[in-house]
Amino acid sequence: MSKTGRRDVDLPGAFAALALSPEDIIHEAAGIPSTQVSRKRDIIVAGEHCETVFINHAGWLFRYKILHNGNRQILDFILPGQVFGLQACLFESSLYSIATITDVSLSMIPLDMIERMAERSPELVKALFRSATCEAAILGEHLIDASRRSARERIGHLLLELFLRLKSAGLVEGMSFEMPLTQELISDAVGLTTVHVNRTLRSLRDAKLIAIDGSNVTILDFEALSRLCGFENGYLGEAARKHPTGMNPPRRATADD
Amino acid sequence: MSKTGRRDVDLPGAFAALALSPEDIIHEAAGIPSTQVSRKRDIIVAGEHCETVFINHAGWLFRYKILHNGNRQILDFILPGQVFGLQACLFESSLYSIATITDVSLSMIPLDMIERMAERSPELVKALFRSATCEAAILGEHLIDASRRSARERIGHLLLELFLRLKSAGLVEGMSFEMPLTQELISDAVGLTTVHVNRTLRSLRDAKLIAIDGSNVTILDFEALSRLCGFENGYLGEAARKHPTGMNPPRRATADD
DNA sequence: CGCGGCATTGAGGCATATCAATGGTCGTGG
DNA sequence: CCACGACCATTGATATGCCTCAATGCCGCG
Numbered sequence: 001m002s003k004t005g006r007r008d009v010d011l012p013g014a015f016a017a018l019a020l021s022p023e024d025i026i027h028e029a030a031g032i033p034s035t036q037v038s039r040k041r042d043i044i045v046a047g048e049h050c051e052t053v054f055i056n057h058a059g060w061l062f063r064y065k066i067l068h069n070g071n072r073q074i075l076d077f078i079l080p081g082q083v084f085g086l087q088a089c090l091f092e093s094s095l096y097s098i099a100t101i102t103d104v105s106l107s108m109i110p111l112d113m114i115e116r117m118a119e120r121s122p123e124l125v126k127a128l129f130r131s132a133t134c135e136a137a138i139l140g141e142h143l144i145d146a147s148r149r150s151a152r153e154r155i156g157h158l159l160l161e162l163f164l165r166l167k168s169a170g171l172v173e174g175m176s177f178e179m180p181l182t183q184e185l186i187s188d189a190v191g192l193t194t195v196h197v198n199r200t201l202r203s204l205r206d207a208k209l210i211a212i213d214g215s216n217v218t219i220l221d222f223e224a225l226s227r228l229c230g231f232e233n234g235y236l237g238e239a240a241r242k243h244p245t246g247m248n249p250p251r252r253a254t255a256d257d
Numbered sequence: 258m259s260k261t262g263r264r265d266v267d268l269p270g271a272f273a274a275l276a277l278s279p280e281d282i283i284h285e286a287a288g289i290p291s292t293q294v295s296r297k298r299d300i301i302v303a304g305e306h307c308e309t310v311f312i313n314h315a316g317w318l319f320r321y322k323i324l325h326n327g328n329r330q331i332l333d334f335i336l337p338g339q340v341f342g343l344q345a346c347l348f349e350s351s352l353y354s355i356a357t358i359t360d361v362s363l364s365m366i367p368l369d370m371i372e373r374m375a376e377r378s379p380e381l382v383k384a385l386f387r388s389a390t391c392e393a394a395i396l397g398e399h400l401i402d403a404s405r406r407s408a409r410e411r412i413g414h415l416l417l418e419l420f421l422r423l424k425s426a427g428l429v430e431g432m433s434f435e436m437p438l439t440q441e442l443i444s445d446a447v448g449l450t451t452v453h454v455n456r457t458l459r460s461l462r463d464a465k466l467i468a469i470d471g472s473n474v475t476i477l478d479f480e481a482l483s484r485l486c487g488f489e490n491g492y493l494g495e496a497a498r499k500h501p502t503g504m505n506p507p508r509r510a511t512a513d514d
Numbered sequence: 515c516g517c518g519g520c521a522t523t524g525a526g527g528c529a530t531a532t533c534a535a536t537g538g539t540c541g542t543g544g
Numbered sequence: 545c546c547a548c549g550a551c552c553a554t555t556g557a558t559a560t561g562c563c564t565c566a567a568t569g570c571c572g573c574g
Contacts, residue, residue, distance in 0.1 A: 065401065068487040073401045090390050095397065118382075125375075125382060129389070133347050136393040139400055140352065144322065144330045146404030147448025151530070182552065191404025193531060198554060230325040408562070439520065450563055455522060 044098040050088035059104030074189040154190040156229035176218040301355040307345035308368045316361030331446035411447040413486030433475040
């Protein structure tokens with residue numbers, strides 16, 4: 001149900017293929033030296049054009065936008081193994097900015113090189129397409145997060161998402177992972193106040209669902225956390241199948257069925 | 258600055274290319290008869306696979322997902338001229354459902370036909386890519402809506418977005434357009450209660466920003482509405498042109514400082 | 515004529531925002 | 545080694561925007 005057909009990981013479809021590091025690209029771009037960028041630097045600035053596609057080998061980045069009132073909305077986090085920057089290439093000017101959180105190691109691939117490669121390899125095209133689609137899927141999840149979930153749900157969901165994505169990248173140890181995010185970054189990602197993020201994290205800790213030690217996060221009770229924030233394992237299909245024809249499902253079934 | 262390079266419409270980059278109806282496809286698929294579907298029908302159901310790409314010629318649809326608690330989140334609306342269903346093709350199973358709001362007229366194009374055409378036409382590939390990217394951009398805007406904007410802002414933003422998208426499809430008359438949405442659909446799209454949507458619409462009407470007569474919506478004061486909901490005029494190209502190097506204001510210059 | 519879908523309005527409660535202050539940690543310079 | 549400032553986490557008190565529950569009205573349709 002949640003297979004992507006390519007990397008058969010046991011993850012919700014949305015995440016499985018995103019971190020897909022198109023080996024084709026990486027291999028092909030082997031000649032390109034990787035670039036080091038230090039933390040808190042802008043890589044792509046909204047409004048500027050860009051002719052480069054990036055591959056992130058190590059470190060965290062995030063995609064964001066500054067709103068008219070000065071608020072910052074973080075659209076998603078970019079983890080190791082991810083490709084980014086295609087959107088900026090396709091538009092005259094990038095819609096969003098991308099900045100580093102930690103020190104990162106990147107490959108910068110000129111757009112025309114991608115194009116040349118794409119002509120020879122339909123596989124590559126599909127891989128890129130899939131990656132773009134996955135990005136959209138994650139955005140969709142975040143949209144649901146922001147508009148329909150409570151603070152606990154949003155943060156729990158974010159933690160689970162990061163855990164699973166890092167897991168698929170082989171970057172977790174047991175149930176723990178490194179999360180180099182300040183509470184301010186989290187708040188800008190989930191659309192809450194730093195104050196409230198703090199309180200919510202505390203309440204999750206008090207509930208023994210997670211543990212936090214510095215930047216190290218441990219999921220203490222995966223099951224309970226998933227339940228709490230509606231991270232349905234295999235969330236595709238279940239609800240939909242119950243209402244095969246109906247777009248008018250018993251929505252607002254106030255009580256959870 | 259907000260041009261897409263293809264259809265030089267005076268619209269925010271995000272919308273400009275979305276309604277791009279790849280003439281290539283339409284022309285090529287001329288042999289395919291268009292199908293009529295009546296209102297309130299599911300076209301694609303989340304969790305099922307799909308081997309067809311659709312072009313919407315007339316009518317409104319929407320992409321949605323039912324959450325575990327029975328809530329329905331609407332991700333976006335699909336207007337005339339739009340292509341949809343590619344995501345469902347790329348995943349083993351579709352992440353979202355798509356249903357009609359009004360009666361619609363669709364072209365259904367088998368995936369393998371798309372693939373064959375794509376091999377011959379890099380242009381088509383680019384067009385599809387651009388369309389997918391635009392979809393993601395709209396999702397991004399909706400994400401910002403939901404997480405950072407007030408009720409008035411969200412609804413104002415939705416109305417402006419629909420207005421501009423319909424305008425680019427030639428479906429507005431002056432400042433008015435037909436909006437076949439119930440308040441419940443609106444509430445599921447912007448993440449509010451129907452009750453609150455109702456109150457907010459009233460307050461927008463009282464403020465003489467919009468007028469509503471049945472399903473006919475009129476933007477009375479485009480400027481004021483844009484300002485109200487942070488629909489940066491810059492977005493429309495104006496301010497963007499004023500800040501040729503960047504649409505992002507001078508705040509928060511580097512990631513976070 | 516009655517019923518179902520949709521819009522509208524009121525009253526009260528809760529989750530999150532806002533404002534304000536404190537404490538801990540780390541790097542840096544004296 | 546200590547003093548200091550920058551940055552981040554934490555906590556309390558209060559305000560408010562949106563939700564929830566509940567009721568009424570309107571209109572089209574069988």
